[in-house]
């Protein structure tokens with residue numbers, strides 16, 4: 120979507136915003152690029168929360184409809200906040216028309232958005248059908264100059280801010296405090312030197328970049344140790360365990376991040392679930408070459424037969440691209456569910472990391488401190504928490520470092536908050552181990568034999 124740009128002039132955008140209050144617009148759909156069809160509209164605009172349509176005609180009108188509800192393919196949605204509007208040429212004030220019965224905004228499977236008074240993408244073409252009087256009362260001349268042919272049709276997500284749903288202290292002191300507490304972390308269990316978390320998620324979700332970002336924060340400058348990229352298939356095929364080093368003689372941070380091959384929905388592609396279980400149990404050494412077509416070999420040199428709790432994974436971090444949540448297919452969710460089954464069985468805590476919040480939300484891009492105030496991001500976090508069956512308190516939003524030349528306090532604070540959370544859940548895992556371990560074994564115990572597995 121990044122190459123697709125809005126056709127609103129600065130003045131038109133200002134006028135439209137004046138009708139909507141303190142919000143930002145995020146372009147979801149542009150018919151001249153994506154087609155003037157209902158199916159393309161639904162593909163980009165369903166389940167996006169509040170949206171505003173902008174239809175353009177030769178007569179110079181920009182007009183459309185606002186709804187606070189999700190568009191869906193299924194029938195009528197009642198919305199007391201829905202309204203039609205028109206930004207009229209010739210210096211006229213913007214027109215705002217509330218619904219007569221205060222409850223209209225609906226869509227149909229095979230038609231474009233239908234707001235009663237105006238039906239957009241009529242007959243899957245660059246046309247509108249205008250029905251003043253039916254739910255909305257307006258003069259056609261005032262609304263669209265009686266020009267029913269569209270030169271463009273756009274849909275914007277309306278981004279709003281609300282009270283923060285997670286409190287973050289955005290100060291330099293907090294950043295220092297987080298770094299200190301992470302650096303001084305010690306697993307409270309014998310034989311385990313550091314916490315170990317594995318990053319699991321689709322190709323391109325930002326797993327490698329997350330490690331690079333955390334490493335950069337502790338190093339004090341940008342690092343790109345893990346190879347990251349925008350390739351469709353997994354760039355990472357080796358199992359890698361990365362330690363995080365503090366800059367200026369600070370030593371290693373007591374957290375290993377394991378980077379795996381990307382998860383792909385097809386059974387024969389991407390990370391294999393049985394391989395993942397071996398990783399969870401600590402059997403796989405750094406740089407093991409993963410191959411989706413060949414299961415991990417127990418006699419391979421990279422297979423650690425005598426894995427202990429120190430080698431095992433103490434926290435699973437699911438990484439998902441916030442911009443691509445609608446592309447998380449049912450097949451992918453099934454795959455995640457079967458991983459979760461194994462994770463739960465092994466008693467390993469799980470965290471969900473939503474990356475690329477800057478790309479997904481203009482309010483977060485503008486000011487990262489908006490991240491837990493964005494109504495849209497909160498909606499997405501809730502939906503994701505539900506479909507993964509992971510509590511909202513375990514869903515964390517981050518922006519990774521991608522092209523920035525320098526570190527930024529707010530980016531750091533979000534990243535460090537995620538690390539702090541990973542360590543907190545890891546502690547929970549260790550506590551469980553201690554409770555189970557009544558005999559008080561001095562030696563690191565074999566991971567594949569604890570009682571509750």
Ligand SMILES: Nc1nc2c(ncn2[C@@H]2O[C@H](COP(=O)(O)OP(=O)(O)O)[C@@H](O)[C@H]2O)c(=O)[nH]1
Nearest residue numbers: 322323324325326327328347348475518519521
């Ligand atoms: N804007 C933005 N881009 C990101 C973010 N995280 C990752 N990326 C980009 O997403 C692409 C895929 O990232 P990568 O770490 O290789 O994904 P992986 O396959 O999960 O390891 C890279 O081009 C990154 O620069 C983020 O938080 N914001």
Ligand SMILES: [Mg+2]
Nearest residue numbers: 326327354355
């Ligand atoms: Mg990678």
